[in-house]
Amino acid sequence: MIISGALAALCLSVAWDLQREARARMELRWGVVLAVPLLAGGLIFGLRAARALLSPGTIVAEVAADSGLNVAAAFGYLIIALVFQLTLVALVVTRGVVELRRSSRYDALTGLLNRRAMQAALEEQAQRSRRLGEPFSVLMLDADHFKTVNDVQGHAAGDRALQHLGTVLAAQMRDIDRVGRWGGEEFVVLLPGASLAQAREVAERLRERVQALPLRWQDRAVALTLSAGASQWSEAGDELSALLARADAALYRAKAAGRNRVEAEPAPGTPRVGLVS
Ligand SMILES: Nc1nc2c(ncn2[C@@H]2O[C@H](COP(=O)(O)OP(=O)(O)OP(=O)(O)O)[C@@H](O)[C@H]2O)c(=O)[nH]1
Structure with a gap:
């Protein structure tokens, strides 16, 4: 028993x-x-x-x-x-x-690659480029006046706006491109094979799409814009941190110049011609 x-x-x-x-x-x-x-x-x-x-x-x-x-x-x-x-x-x-x-x-909110995965993708690309001389560029994108979205529409709308931005960005990518959430309201795009001029074009297209597609939130349209900085991997012994710093510097200039715009930062020793709007 x-x-x-x-x-x-x-x-x-x-x-x-x-x-x-x-x-x-x-x-x-x-x-x-x-x-x-x-x-x-x-x-x-x-x-x-x-x-x-x-x-x-x-x-x-x-x-x-x-x-x-x-x-x-x-x-x-x-x-x-x-x-x-x-x-x-x-x-x-x-x-x-x-x-x-x-x-x-993956980032839990947007479903995009998270920072760690994006960093790994960038390192992998940098190694390939060192080995094979394959060009690539990166974009740093940052939503404009995002604090105002949170303050005026509420934090839930802010979260929804980040998801919306993630969807719009991901929809514009080629299969070989990678897009990730870098943190907060900042995103990074990896464009294998792209020159700085091509990266700039992509960033311009992303900027236009975001502006053209406001977030629908509680029967209202919430306007969103983003600023972007582009930089290209330099074959002359570039470092990932330097590449990202250049994209960040370009983003900073885009913000300072009024936001909702794209700037590109060439590698040291490369002419700026045809890149600055
Ligand atoms: N809802 C929501 N807000 C976030 C998240 N991550 C960051 N933020 C907000 O994003 C805002 C970023 O504000 P700031 O750094 O001042 O930048 P900004 O208002 O976009 O201004 P600029 O970048 O200069 O155009 C802050 O209010 C953060 O709280 C998130 O996951 N969800």
Whole structure:
């Protein structure tokens, strides 16, 4: 009776935990179905324990009559139920790992690459460019007067505006381009193969799209604009930090010149001709 009771309690508590886990982590509303074998096992052992308590003589007689079969059937059933449940545990763990990988790479609010993933993409591109001489450019983009959006429309509208900006930017990218949220209301774009003039054109297109597509928020149109700075990787021993600093300096100039505009910062020793608007 004690063994059956303990097994019943074990089966039922594990079944309860697993179905709760399956529903919460895997969003399976029918998660309870996956726990059925253990639930059934718990009930069977529970009934055996109850019968042993109420009528010990019957159980003793049953076990004595057919003990080998009894024990084999119980163990067989237990093993099938355990295999089933271990499969479920593996599914739950796999799901957790996938979620973890995703959240370590993507920004939770916008769904764009996060800063760490963007930094890795930039480093990878820099290595390729050092090896193969492949040109590339970066853009630093920053929403204008974003504090006012938060202050006037509320923080929820600000969040929604960042998602909106992320969607607009991502929609303009080629397959090989990468766009990430650098932090706050700032975004970075990696443009493999692009010259500074081409990067400037892309930034101008992004700026126009953002201006043309205001955020719809509670039946109102909230105007959004962004400023952009562009810089190009220089073959003459450039560093990623220097490349980003140039894009940042160009962005700073765009802000200082009135916002909603694009500026480009050539590498040292490169002419500015045709780049400054
Ligand atoms: N809603 C929301 N606001 C954010 C988030 N991250 C940063 N911000 C806000 O973005 C605003 C940035 O303000 P500032 O740095 O003063 O820049 P700005 O108002 O855009 O002005 P300029 O950049 O000079 O045009 C701050 O109010 C931050 O709180 C976020 O995830 N959600």
